[in-house]
Amino acid sequence: MIKTPTLARGPLLPYCLSSLRTPSHVLAITGRYRQPQLYSTDSRTRRRIHGSSTRSSAPAADRIPLPASSPAGGLPINGEATPVSASSTLGPAPLSVLPLATVLRSLGSTTISSSRVLLPPSLAIMSMLAYSDQAILNPDKNPFLRWFLKKTFYAQFCAGENATEVRRTIDGLKDIGYTGVILGYAKEVVLTDGQTRDLSSCGEGPMAEECIRNEIIPWATGTLETLRLAQPGDFVAIKFSGAGRQALYALKNRLPPSVHLKKAIDEICDLAAERDVPVLFDAEQTAIQAGIDDWTLEYQRKYNTKPGHAIIYGTYQAYLKATPALLGSQLAVASKEGFTLGIKLVRGAYLGTDPRHIIHDTKADTDAAYDGIAASLIKRQWGPVLQQDVAFPQVSILLGSHNRESVCKARKIRSSPECAGTELAIAQLQGMADEVSCELLVAKAADKTEKKTGQTTTLCGEAPRAYKYIVWGTTKECMKYLLRRAHENKDAVSRTKSGRDAAWGEVKRRARALVGLA
Template sequence: MALATARRPVFKVKPATFTPRYGVSFFNNDYSFQRVRPNSTSVLTKTTRSPEAKPTISPLSALPTTVLLRSLLVATISSKPYLLLPSLSILSFLCKPRRSLLLNVDRNPILHGFLKSTFYKQFCAGETHDEVKTTIRQFKNMGFQGAIMTYAKEVVFDHRTKAQHGLGIMQNQDQDVAGSVFCAHIEAWRKGTVETVELLGKDDYLAVKLTGAGPNVTEAFTAGELPPPQMLDALDEICTKCKDRGVRIIVDAESHHFLSGILRVTLELMRKYNRDGYASVYNTYQAYLKSTPVTLGRHLAASSEEGFTLGLKLVRGAYIATDDRSLIHDTKQDTDDAYNSIAQGALRQEIGEFGRKNGRPFPSVNLFLASHNKASVLAAHQLHQQRMEVKLPTVPVGYAQLHGMSDEVSFSLLQLKGSGGDPKVYKCSTWGGLGECLAYLLRRAIENRDAVSRTGDEYRALKAEVGRRLRSLISFST
């Protein structure tokens, strides 16, 4: 996307050197913004390297070989419809409640071992605290700023069947304690989420799926109401613990059926905890929903009028298989345009009536761009850097891709890291038992099915990196 820089001075973004902790160095492509004719737009052009310049190393060279090979296996399946469609059918079948030993992924050791060593390890952080800590350490060793970690419990509403499915939520009954209603589902969610907080450190993020607290909470969300007091108390406890540890919170995107209630409670949390000049709590806005610009406009107005920082995490959307299709943009291009408009509008501090000439002042916003679209994130980073260089107003921004997906995008961003520490890149993962994470794995598989171009690009990039390493081995041996 072109960046308007008419009558501005030429400047160059110096190539940054990025050194992961295990010793592989990267040298990014040398880019410069060049001014063209007055009143025209600037273009991002690649400059010619001098003969002595060091060659660019493949972004995927940062991946450990075992991870690279597993990624290639999953990418091969994801990019081949004749392999992916049967895999989707199998995962969908296994997601249904099963009591028999043969079909229970947590009780059948053969089925558990196969799924855990392939799909689970590719996309999930671990089943135990030690496994999760190891995964987070690996992310940071590869150069990521930190991890975004989610506890796997959630409820998904299927618009077609009008049914909701609790994932990783036990079907036990609520109990009366000391004359008050005590929800065992909320307590189980609170306990698992607190455990997640304790696995994280400064610069990490906690991503919460509020529907994981069970039916009392989802019923309130469906009605557009705040959840029960027990849930609000749990959220206050979690927010306080996160603030004490330097961990920020992302309220994750979920089924549109629950959206009005989730938006209400998230706005309340932002009002309460985003008062220190930065966002401790982020809401997730799904660009594929036609209603998102209106929702964001309301939240910007609240932030402006009430003086809190708006935490804006932007995603394209991951519930297209179960949400009402009429609520979603008609084409992928419409979704891409909506995503880029919000992302670049936030970076320019111009969204709707906010930040424009004769409009309302732009409020305090922290931006987080979660995307697997390389063009979107590179354009956003270039715009952010451009505005920083020429001292134009902008907002703090971070970037994230899902664990096991779009590593080429993640490491391409890491290659651009400069002395100021930008871009800040994270990996987002989920932890919990294999059975609890099955629906999450299914959603990742569906996402890969619907992103034919991206999965094909990933497959080719991974295959090229495997080939490069094999050629290096052969050259070394000879």
């Protein structure tokens, strides 16, 4: 049985640390509530909790079957299962692996983020706490405020304030089934409007020295520390805009990085290769994205020399109409030059700031582009969305998606024998889309048993490597970081109704179980 770690943040941690795995790979749940209810083919009708659908009966795809060889009666507190017929029993609801405190905190955060009424004032309060000069409103100076935020907001989304907390958090996530984390550093260089307008002044003279000292060096130092905190198999995410004015000027004008910035990036990539911790170059706003794409390709050429295993990943946004052509051209370059292309595929989050005409006209168009690109990448075959006339290159894939349907499609494709060699991971943001993440964990446990028995019972195919994207830093730094991301990704943040519905459904399921009605 896996030992449940004890973390510094106490019982309100947002990580599924009360999940234990028995020797037979049946999930055992501990916590303040009793034995979670299993879905059964002869049980009463239930509402679907993975989305906003109000149909009365949950379809089979929403229920995770336990392998036929697994003892599946109750999910026991003491690690001993009560055998019953697996033919009549399906596995636990995905969120049953989470402690009640985590479910309630998720319900609170998604209720706010999915509400047009609650989200704006909540962001205003966050902004006041993140940027106020008053000690009473500064979480790094007010012990009570810091304690409250660390038990609520911070615990929901962040990894820790120091190396000890971060490592414990990562270990805790891995202990409950996650392959690893995507770790980001919360502290960023934030420029004034005047500095942003006068980017060219940082190229030489005293201003250049100031940019190097106050912007590039702190960014590089924080990124290197993040790489040291991560473990082999984890990822580290970086934003080039965090390096300040020299980076923004070069990216905006599609120039190579300055001498000092190039030295910093090289040092980061060298350490990533040495520790086998892949680096994700995050996508940013359209004004600088073309420059990021240029830099990404250059660093992939240099570091992605191992077939099928990338150290440098670029981020590709499926909601942009130009993404299939861009990705296709970079795949063609990788094919001709013989390096592995690292691909982080996301739908895109800058709907509120990117020019509308460069984005797909409808969500259905974006979904089709995302699923079509993902299918071609996993199969390593050109298709109707990705089209080129060269051999398909080696790829490493990270799918960033909160969409259950897309995740399920990718798993089904990946489970076919011809796709077995494709390096694939799937990630969601920490504190969000837990109904998708935990379903991967339940499926992963089922996969282990299936490999022993030779039987296949999972409905969405093989469970790939599962990750959570999480940031670390002080309480105030993390609030600033998450506030900036919330403003940049406001449209995406507001589309969290499925997570809210899933958390509410789990609360009701546990309440029914508590009074013996489930």
